[in-house]
Amino acid sequence: MTTSKLSRPIVISGPSGTGKSTLLKKLFAEYPDKFGFSVSNTTRQPRAGERDGIDYHFTTVEDFKKAINENSFIEWAQFSGNYYGTSIKAVKDVVETGKICLLDIDMQGVKSVKKTDLNARYLFVGPPSIDTLRERLVGRGTETEESIEKRISAASAELEYSKTGAHDKIIINDDLDRAYKEFKEFILEGSDA
Numbered sequence: 001m002t003t004s005k006l007s008r009p010i011v012i013s014g015p016s017g018t019g020k021s022t023l024l025k026k027l028f029a030e031y032p033d034k035f036g037f038s039v040s041n042t043t044r045q046p047r048a049g050e051r052d053g054i055d056y057h058f059t060t061v062e063d064f065k066k067a068i069n070e071n072s073f074i075e076w077a078q079f080s081g082n083y084y085g086t087s088i089k090a091v092k093d094v095v096e097t098g099k100i101c102l103l104d105i106d107m108q109g110v111k112s113v114k115k116t117d118l119n120a121r122y123l124f125v126g127p128p129s130i131d132t133l134r135e136r137l138v139g140r141g142t143e144t145e146e147s148i149e150k151r152i153s154a155a156s157a158e159l160e161y162s163k164t165g166a167h168d169k170i171i172i173n174d175d176l177d178r179a180y181k182e183f184k185e186f187i188l189e190g191s192d193a
């Protein structure tokens, strides 16, 4: 019998607009079956075609609150009256499938994962400068001016945190191809790829 080594989850963080989604998209295009994302919990009603345990773990408000109290979530939030969260168990479930579990979360999420037994690896994607970050957020065309300012001020805290040694690897996304090479190498390191 061959026992394949399970891969440690990888936590990807960095300021909004720094290029995480762009890098992840390239990675999935190159390796369509290698990665898994945790299934989130939600208290909202399933939409047509959504399957419990696949699209979301659909839960009652009571069960969700109980899980919050039991510290079962890495992060959770309330949007338009519904709760959403990523549980520690959902990450473990992906790891058990043999895929590499990727988590794209903010600084609070990183701190939260560090308190768990997930034994994750931490990757930080930084911008070449705050000015470049602002240009990218403006260029993406998805944010209002107010939202851009919010993201820029959150970026300073993220950048400060990246200087504390909390991450295993820091990648500056200046040249996309070079950044992608480093991104891919770090993520595949430690897997059987």
Ligand SMILES: Nc1ncnc2c1ncn2[C@@H]1O[C@H](COP(=O)(O)OP(=O)(O)OP(=O)(O)O)[C@@H](O)[C@H]1O
Residues within 6 Å of the ligand: 014, 015, 016, 017, 018, 019, 020, 021, 022, 023, 136, 137, 139, 140, 173, 174, 175, 176, 177, 179
């Ligand atoms: N190396 C790069 N050089 C120039 N532009 C880039 C680079 N990487 C990404 N971009 C552009 O910057 C913008 C922000 O990138 P992206 O949406 O991937 O950021 P993100 O970190 O995923 O943000 P969020 O956390 O808000 O989802 C996009 O318009 C993207 O095309």
